[in-house]
Amino acid sequence: MATIKIAVAQHSCCGNKNENIARYVALVAEAANKGAQIIALQELHNSHYFCQTENEEHFDLAAPIPGPDSDLLNQLAQQHNIIIVGSLFEARGHGIYHNTAVIYAPSVGLCGRYRKMHIPDDPGYYEKYYFTPGDLGFTPINSPLGKLGVLICWDQWFPEAARLMALAGAEILIYPSAIGWTPGDIDDIKQQQLDAWITVLRANAISNGVYVLAPNRSGFEPDPSDQTAGIEFWGNSLIIGPQGEIISQAGTNQKTLLIADIDTRHNETIRRQWPYLRDRRIDAYAALSARYRD
Amino acid sequence: MATIKIAVAQHSCCGNKNENIARYVALVAEAANKGAQIIALQELHNSHYFCQTENEEHFDLAAPIPGPDSDLLNQLAQQHNIIIVGSLFEARGHGIYHNTAVIYAPSVGLCGRYRKMHIPDDPGYYEKYYFTPGDLGFTPINSPLGKLGVLICWDQWFPEAARLMALAGAEILIYPSAIGWTPGDIDDIKQQQLDAWITVLRANAISNGVYVLAPNRSGFEPDPSDQTAGIEFWGNSLIIGPQGEIISQAGTNQKTLLIADIDTRHNETIRRQWPYLRDRRIDAYAALSARYRD
Numbered sequence: 098m099a100t101i102k103i104a105v106a107q108h109s110c111c112g113n114k115n116e117n118i119a120r121y122v123a124l125v126a127e128a129a130n131k132g133a134q135i136i137a138l139q140e141l142h143n144s145h146y147f148c149q150t151e152n153e154e155h156f157d158l159a160a161p162i163p164g165p166d167s168d169l170l171n172q173l174a175q176q177h178n179i180i181i182v183g184s185l186f187e188a189r190g191h192g193i194y195h196n197t198a199v200i201y202a203p204s205v206g207l208c209g210r211y212r213k214m215h216i217p218d219d220p221g222y223y224e225k226y227y228f229t230p231g232d233l234g235f236t237p238i239n240s241p242l243g244k245l246g247v248l249i250c251w252d253q254w255f256p257e258a259a260r261l262m263a264l265a266g267a268e269i270l271i272y273p274s275a276i277g278w279t280p281g282d283i284d285d286i287k288q289q290q291l292d293a294w295i296t297v298l299r300a301n302a303i304s305n306g307v308y309v310l311a312p313n314r315s316g317f318e319p320d321p322s323d324q325t326a327g328i329e330f331w332g333n334s335l336i337i338g339p340q341g342e343i344i345s346q347a348g349t350n351q352k353t354l355l356i357a358d359i360d361t362r363h364n365e366t367i368r369r370q371w372p373y374l375r376d377r378r379i380d381a382y383a384a385l386s387a388r389y390r391d
Numbered sequence: 392m393a394t395i396k397i398a399v400a401q402h403s404c405c406g407n408k409n410e411n412i413a414r415y416v417a418l419v420a421e422a423a424n425k426g427a428q429i430i431a432l433q434e435l436h437n438s439h440y441f442c443q444t445e446n447e448e449h450f451d452l453a454a455p456i457p458g459p460d461s462d463l464l465n466q467l468a469q470q471h472n473i474i475i476v477g478s479l480f481e482a483r484g485h486g487i488y489h490n491t492a493v494i495y496a497p498s499v500g501l502c503g504r505y506r507k508m509h510i511p512d513d514p515g516y517y518e519k520y521y522f523t524p525g526d527l528g529f530t531p532i533n534s535p536l537g538k539l540g541v542l543i544c545w546d547q548w549f550p551e552a553a554r555l556m557a558l559a560g561a562e563i564l565i566y567p568s569a570i571g572w573t574p575g576d577i578d579d580i581k582q583q584q585l586d587a588w589i590t591v592l593r594a595n596a597i598s599n600g601v602y603v604l605a606p607n608r609s610g611f612e613p614d615p616s617d618q619t620a621g622i623e624f625w626g627n628s629l630i631i632g633p634q635g636e637i638i639s640q641a642g643t644n645q646k647t648l649l650i651a652d653i654d655t656r657h658n659e660t661i662r663r664q665w666p667y668l669r670d671r672r673i674d675a676y677a678a679l680s681a682r683y684r685d
Contacts, residue, residue: 215670234675254667256550265684293597293635300594303587341587373548376509382680386673390559
């Protein structure tokens, strides 16, 4: 693989689906106009972050894949001749829903999907209510631009996920995200949380010698139940190189399109210098499959 | 466990063993005088970093444990009433040598040892020649101050090691280290390497909700074979909190004693907020024991 031009989109979302679609459609067109060959969209870009409350009606936001939401991504990929990494609420069967990322490529269509494996559940992030844990494992998706290790948000805190993708040949890890602050937390706490997020994303790049992309949601969304103060999605979308270097980073609030030229042959250079995959102690890792070692 | 006062020692080493011992003996005494209950010493603190060349005579630097080198650590622990995390070149049997960390505690004596599991080998770091890979696994050492996850230098790049220690109940990860720059590399490369090291250490804290200590060697040591430009050990020893926050950090060159009060009950607070151990997909991690997934 030679140099490729990548784009990472960041925007806020609202309760109006057509408006959310208009926002990322504009960013896809802009990326294509600037010569990007691939664009990564944020987590659940079609809607507000509906997991702030547990509400049965929100399951109506889901759609099958293929289905109308994924068809639009495919159409955009063909129209703009660009690979799109999208993030959808997948209706798989009656009562079976997933938080699913998809890749569509020009000519090819659907390259593959990833169903979020690690599902969070905290006040304001009730994802265990909506999303059945993924059953496709940590398997990179083959695309015309190489193997892409698509993971989703909460997965970023689990080095197991990044490692398994790298071991399976992923050259770029992509984390569509929707993460933010609790309004009212003091600035020091907010900064420490954002810093922790950036740090683990960078560490996933470093430990595995791969590029990492993290398109994250921005903007404030209120809690419809008024039980919490809502979420300030912290943006700060990232493009990270294989030694953890930050190639491009968005601000907190603005709609942003990050664009960078990367070359995954650089992974090989870095891995020759710091050859971690050579030295893993696979004879001593069995207990990673244990819940706890007490 | 309540608040504990911890110390992390950083100093340069030379070819004179007695001088090296004098340097860390002074830091142990200083730490005890300041009320520290535990001090962590850097990797292979008794000698210059002999792995810059492959030289059969260097095996003479090793000693059994217990033996004269470990006896001195034990004596210091008793004399100063302080727990010592030391790092020794262990002669285990004819032709069997390990890079071994030990913990000595007042009254208790030897609490346990850890034999370096991940062994590097790069120009100037010929550790595979000297050190048989460890066979004790990733097992925390019980000390009067709780379970301590002692790992060594290169281990820091392997999130598997940190995770296994945390799953076994380690409350603090301790990485005695000897890592540095190649003189002549440009400053940008040096900064990126140092930054990557700090980043993965912080990520090991974040992903596991544990404290991390990293005492690192400082100072320049020439290559006796003149084949390389030697090593500028980069110091920057660290004390890191369970959300990755840097509590204390040394400079690059100076002899330093970092001291901080920590409270491992804070691990519980952080893990309640970001409960990664709850959500691990232990049904999907088996391939972490694979060399590569091709």
